[in-house]
Amino acid sequence: NAGVTQTPKFQVLKTGQSMTLQCAQDMNHNSMYWYRQDPGMGLRLIYYSASEGTTDKGEVPNGYNVSRLNKREFSLRLESAAPSQTSVYFCASSELSWTGGDADTQYFGPGTRLTVL
C-alpha cells in the first residue's frame, strides 16, 4: 500500500497564480484533511472532509478551496496565491473521524513544499 500520496512535492508560484495540490489515499478511509505547517505556528487545519461528499472549514480556510473528488481523492486549490501561503502542506486521512477511538489515527502524506514569490 502506498498510504497517502501527494503531488507535487515542490512548487514555486508567482503571486496571483493558481494551482491545485492533489492528495490520494488507498486505505479506504472515510475522512481526509489538509494542513499547513509553518515555523513557529505548528500544524493548522485548513479544510477537512469527514466523509465522501462533505467538506468543512478548519482553522485557516481563507484563500483555499477543496474538492472531495471521490472517497480516495481530496484536492486543495489556491485560486490566487499570496506570499503568506508559502508553507508546507500536508494531507492526511483517517478511517472514521467521529468515533474518537483508534480509528481516529491520522495517516499523513509526505507533504508539498510551496513557495509563493
Added chain:
Amino acid sequence: KQEVTQIPAALSVPEGENLVLNCSFTDSAIYNLQWFRQDPGKGLTSLLLIQSSQREQTSGRLNASLDKSSGRSTLYIAASQPGDSATYLCAVRPSGAGSYQLTFGKGTKLSVIP
C-alpha cells in the same frame, strides 16, 4: 480555545538514556490524544493514540500516559537510540459532536547523541 504546549522545545540526550517528553492542554474535554513523530523534511507518523477513557498506551519502547483531568500527557522513550532523533508532536481532538479538528503542539525536537 484549546491550546497545546510541549516543553521543552528541544532536548539532547546521550544514547541509552530513558527520557520523557511532555504535553499539556488547556481544555480537558477531549476525545483522544495522539503522539506523532516527524523526521526532517517528512510527513508525520502516528506513534500512539490514547482515548480519553484510557490512562496509557504502549508500543515497543514507547509508553504514553494521559491524565485528562490535569490536562497532561507524557511520552516515555526507553533506552533511546540515535534513530529516535526526530521532532515529536502531540495533538488533541476535542469531544463533542462534529469535533474533528485536531489541535497540535509545536513539538519537541529530540537529538540522541551516539
